[in-house]
Amino acid sequence: MHANGLKAPQDYEELIRVIHERYEEMSKSYQKIALYLTQNPNDVAVHSVNALAERCGIHASSFVRFAQALGYEGFKELQGLFQRRLSTAAPGFEARVKALEEELGSRADRSEYGFLRDLVVRDIASLQAMLEQIDPEHLAKAVGLLEAAETIFLIGQLRSAPVVDLLRYVLTMLGKRCVLLDPSGGLATHMARAMQRNDVLVAVSFRFYATEVVNIVEEVAARGHNIIAISDSTLSPVAKGAAVLFAVPEHEYSFSRSLAAPMCLAQSLTVALAARLQNNVEEPRIPTVTGQ
Incomplete structure (x- = not known):
């Protein structure tokens, strides 16, 4: 003491x-x-x-x-x-991290290809770390909420926007009703108030957390709706009211922060949902738009 x-x-x-x-x-x-x-x-x-x-x-x-x-x-x-x-981490984890750090530290190449190589090496580390940190029960619970939802509301602004855009596309192709709460027209907050009892909100937010996203998440949580949150920390302002939180830590890059890990997580949720909806765990398929 x-x-x-x-x-x-x-x-x-x-x-x-x-x-x-x-x-x-x-x-x-x-x-x-x-x-x-x-x-x-x-x-x-x-x-x-x-x-x-x-x-x-x-x-x-x-x-x-x-x-x-x-x-x-x-x-x-x-x-x-x-x-x-x-x-006590998974066997080999420390060795993988050390090898990746040494690979980055030894690079003298400052060409355009060198930047690509840097990003790929760091993304590999982020994806491996995510495998160690994501709770399988949380994945199953989130997919269950998506499956049961009548309408899936999606919100993510600034750098998070591509993640919810991907989710909207794939969920729509799977036949799920989606509403994207985008900032256009200043209506996102009012659209969120149309959520019904069996709806779910998927919120994606990273530093520096968009104020409107945080406010909507807090309001939706106060009304008792289920929220699936993808963020960068268990201390994130969108974490508190979430029924399921996926904390995907970000590593400080010298020139960018990558979306590789959250995009991979979003895809895994939709593939798992497809497996349930299609009753096909062997080869679930995501329909695609084949023509106009």
């Missing part, structure tokens, strides 16, 4: 639970640290506090004080929970 009388969380799961409980009361800098810890647990396990502070844009002393506020003697003690978590 720390001198401040707080009993520090003893494992990773308890730490994350405590961070969620206290997040709303934290200062802005502590909230930024909390977001970074929950989004980048593998980085937290393997990098020094100075390196983490530089990536986060906050002084290392703030990381130390953050750990002490949770009951630890210092940041090293908190970091130990992340290291134990990583050591």
Whole structure:
């Protein structure tokens, strides 16, 4: 127990639970640290506090004080929970991450093809990480909600828009009634209020979370509708009211943030839904528009 009388969380799961409980009361800098810890647990396990502070844009002393506020003697003690978590990860995971980092670090090619190679290598890491983190029960529950829904409402703005555009296309081709809550005409909030009891909202939102998306999610949740959320953190503002949350952590790229992982997740939901609707788990098919 720390001198401040707080009993520090003893494992990773308890730490994350405590961070969620206290997040709303934290200062802005502590909230930024909390977001970074929950989004980048593998980085937290393997990098020094100075390196983490530089990536986060906050002084290392703030990381130390953050750990002490949770009951630890210092940041090293908190970091130990992340290291134990990583050591029990799926076999080969650490080796894959290290190999990918070495491949990126050794690249001297700054050509156009080099940028492509960078993105592909990082996307491979993101997709592999997603396999480790997505709960199979959450996938099954989300597909069940989509199957049972009379109408599926979709919302995602800014960088999230391509994900919901893909979902609208595939769900429509599967015969599901969809409503895209786009910002055109300023009607998205009013359209969301037309949701019926058996409808579901799929919300996609990443930093920096679009205000209208957050407001609509909060309003829909308050009315008791089911929400499937795809976001970048369990601390995301769209996470709180979700019946199912898929937290797909984003890695900070030097020149972009990729949609490879959330797009793959969206496709997996629709393929699994197709398998149920077609009663065909062997070769579910997504119909396509073949002509005009």
